[in-house]
Amino acid sequence: MACMAEVTTHPAHDDLRTRWLATVRRAHAVAADPGPYADELLERWAEPHRRYHTTAHLLAVLDRIDEIESAAPHAADPQAVRLAAWFHDAYYRPDRDTNEERSARLAEMALTQLDLPDGLVAEVARLVRLTITHDPAEGDRDGEVLCDADLAVLAGTPGEYAAYAAAVREEYAFVPDDLFRTGRSGVLRQLLALPRLFRTPHGAAAWEARARHNLQTELDLLASATDD
Known part of the structure; x- marks a missing residue:
């Protein structure tokens, strides 16, 4: 993994680094030092062009995974889900449509270098790619947890x-x-169309209703701006 440009350190940097180390070591007794991988991932998440896909988003997704698993254990492999959270937006350029694929390949490279089992590496990469659609197959418990945690931001308070x-x-x-409104409206409609x-x-119990309300409200506001 390559060295990144200068970034701003998030207040939770040290906590996140500790969580990464714990997750990797729970997943497998690694031979390589996972610390440098944490440092590069955190640098990626703190790149200056990011505004939403930031270290704060990574922290929120990890917290929502913990929340889901604390409420009622659901994931088949919670450590794979947590590792996928670390990588799911590790590569992010808003003008590219290859972010998830490149993030998945980064996961495959880094986790292989850390000597994690091949099956775990493949599962993490699969989960990262799943965030393209956020539409896991029925019974995909790992995918359900990751996608729910990633979309939980949709269920925030009106201010959030x-x-x-x-x-x-x-x-x-x-x-x-005008182009943004068109594109964003399409994304919102796609999400609202999901069963x-x-x-x-x-x-489903904690976030579904509020998220749909928020999405519809934003869609209405975008339509209103178009009318103006």
Whole structure:
């Protein structure tokens, strides 16, 4: 893994690093030192062009995974899910459509270098690629936990959701308003068309209704801006 550009350290940097080390060691007794991998991943998540896909998002996803698993253990392999959370937006450029694939390949490379079992590496990469659609197959318990945790931001309070939507717009500041509204509206409609946004029992009970309300509200606001 290559050295990154100068970044701003997140207040939870040390806690996240500790959590990474614990997750890797729980997953497998590794021969290599996982510390440098944590440092590079945290640098990636703190790249200056990010506004939503930041270290704060990584922390939130990891916390939501813990929340789901604490409510009622659901994942078949919780450590694979946590590792996938670390990698799912490790590569992120808002003007590219290969982010998930490149992130998955980064996971395959890094976790292989750490000598994690081949089956675990493959599962982590599969989960990262699943975040393209956030539509896990029925019975994909690992995928359900990761996707629920990643989408939990949609169920924030009105203020939290507004901050999330604003951060997404900032990441796409290079896109003209009319094109952004069209593209963003398409994403919102795609999410609303899913039979269920959340697949775990906890996610469905705690987040589904509020997330749908937030998504519909944003869609209505975008339509209203178009009318103006």
